Each structure stands twice: as C-alpha cells, then as structure tokens.
Amino acid sequence: MHALAVQRPNESNPLGFCCDIVKPVFSGIVYHANYLRYMERGRTNHLRLMGAEQQALFDQPETEGAGFAFVVRSMHLDFHKPARMDDVLDIVTWPVAVKGASIMLAQEVRRGEDVLVKAEVRVAFISGGRAQPIPKSIRALMKADLIS
Numbered sequence: 001m002h003a004l005a006v007q008r009p010n011e012s013n014p015l016g017f018c019c020d021i022v023k024p025v026f027s028g029i030v031y032h033a034n035y036l037r038y039m040e041r042g043r044t045n046h047l048r049l050m051g052a053e054q055q056a057l058f059d060q061p062e063t064e065g066a067g068f069a070f071v072v073r074s075m076h077l078d079f080h081k082p083a084r085m086d087d088v089l090d091i092v093t094w095p096v097a098v099k100g101a102s103i104m105l106a107q108e109v110r111r112g113e114d115v116l117v118k119a120e121v122r123v124a125f126i127s128g129g130r131a132q133p134i135p136k137s138i139r140a141l142m143k144a145d146l147i148s
Contacts, residue, residue, distance in 0.1 A: 029082040035117050036075075039107050042091030043070075043121070046105075050141050068135070073102060073124040081116045083109070089116070096120070098139070101131040 047070070083089060089111055096104040102124045109117040124131050125138070 028085050030084065030087075032079065035077070035079075035083075035109055035119075038089065038091055038109055039093075039117075039119055039121070042093050042107055043105065043123070045091075046093040068125055068127050068132070068138070070123045071126055073122045075122070076120045078118045079116070080118065081111075081114055083111060083116050087111050098134065100133050101125050103134070 089109055092108045092110060094106055096106050098104075102122050105121045105123065107119040107121060108115050109119075125134050126132060
C-alpha cells in the first residue's frame, strides 16, 4: 500500500488554495474545466514531493539521454459535488499502476472531508516527442516497481 500525497497547489498559500471562477458562472460554482487545472497542479506537486521536478527531468544532460516530460494520455472524471468560489481545496494524488511507458494515477479534489471530484489519469512519459520506457531512476523515485 502506498501513502497518499496531499497537495495544496497554490505555493503562495501552503494551507491550501482558494477556488477561482475563470468563466463567469452566476451560481457561484467552480467551472468544470478549472478542476483540470487544479489536478495538473496536484500532479506536478506530487512529482516534486517525490523528488522529481518536471523541468529538471526534461533538461537532463544528454549523457543521461534525452530529457523526459509527462503528458496526459487519458483522463476519466466523476463530478460528485461542486466547489464554490473561495472554497479551500486539497488535491490528493496517488499511483495506481505502472506500465512500461505510462503510469495511472488516481486523484481527488476535496473540500475538507468531502470528495468533490474523482479522476483516473494516465500519463505517458515522452522523450523526443515519443513515448519511452520509464527510466529506472524515475521508477525508483515513484516507487513504481512496487506497484503492480
């Protein structure tokens, strides 16, 4: 079993982040597309917490091979409850399964104990614009070899 990593994606506020409403919604609820941004921040912070920063991986010296990047390959979302403007949310991210060139992550957007959105996200590891096997150094950081 792996520990959950809880991210509060607004680095300027370590206690969490407040919802914003990019597209005007008269009801005061968060526009559905904003959850994608919140979860992206959560995945990036998840990598940071594990010791892997995306920009550093992409900029790896050529002696270690071409730099890597993570791209979303697929995503399944279930919306359970709406967030409202100024809610403080947590993004919880954990690995589910690792394949040769991709990893499946589970994510939840939470307000306190309430789960607002659940997501299954498959990210691919690319180098030179193509999917590549996950390097052992990254697998070790993610403890991917422990995931079936």
